[in-house]
Amino acid sequence: MANGSRQAAWEFFGTELKRRREDAGITQVDLGSRVFVSGGYIGQFEQAIRKPQLDVAQRIDEALQTDGIFERLCRKLIDDPRYADYFAGVVELERLATKICEFAPTVVPGLLQTADYARAVTIAANPFKPDSYVDDIVAARLERSLILADATRPEYWVTLHENVLRIPVGGPQAMAAQLEHVARLMRERAAVVTVLSFGAGAHAAMNGSLKLMEFEDAPQVAYTETSFSGTLVDDPAVVKRAQRAYDLLRVAALSPEASLALIDSAAEDFRRCASTT
Secondary structure (H helix, E strand, C coil), rough: HHHHHHHHHHHHHHHHHHHHHHHHCCCCHHHHHHCCCCHHHHHHCCCCCCCHHHHHHHHHHHHCCCCCCHHHHHHHHCCCCCCCCHHHHHHHHHHHCEEEEEHHHHHHCHHHHHHHHHHHHHHHHHHCCCHHHHHHHHHHHHHHHHCHHHHHHCCEEEEEEEHHCCCCCCCHHHHEEEEEEEHHHCCCCCCCCEEHHHHHHHHCCCCCEEEEECCCCCCCCCEEEEECCCECCHHHHHHHHHHHHHHHHHHHCCCHHHHHHHHHHHHHHHHHHHHCC
16 A cells, blocks of 8 residues: 555544444543543544554544444554564554653664665665565655654654674665755754764673553653564563663663764764775
8 A cells, every 4th residue: 555545544534433433422532541541632633644554443432333444444544564563553652652762783673764774774674585575674764764854753762782883785875865854853853862872881781672661641662682582661660671671771862962973983084985995
């Protein structure tokens, strides 16, 4: 489903939700209280500004007695072939989050990637896929990053392992542009980025990516990922442990100012390397 068609389908979801809600004589606030979100969120669902999670769609069906129509619509719309099955739900949660904290041990996080960097990562992981597949994956990744340009963007905190700054993904020129992009977002205060340097000792030996997401009307969740799978965790005890692990990494990282200087320096090194090749 093309991006425009997908948005049009979400708009249909919202229009149908409003119609069914009004036919039932229920206010946005009342429906929100029944499905455990705010009335404002119901309004944003109806305007297709935000997309509900699957469990919220299921509760809306129960509250409005709509025989599963919103669950079916939601399942269809979040079934995006551009994302792995285990990651599609994370994409929707990113759009709902008020705060995202992320640790990246080897590659620049998707929300910060440039097109050339995303293309290099995608081809490396899918060497036999056609250009059309790669183009779709890259487009999806850039689409995700638009949340950082939105007026209601989440707070975005990122800790990058120094590995991320040193591995020349896509070659020196692409890597220089990628690091300059991260530095630009830092200067524009779209993200707070710190670097876990090699000098951090045992902390620098940590592996596995980690993403923590907070929401206005829902509990915090954690997402962990390896090269081949990912796990979304909402168990409060496990999420608390993940938050502590992230906090320890962030404390061990360089300050934002020192991190920016290191990122600028690495970008300049790659830029010089590109000019000599």
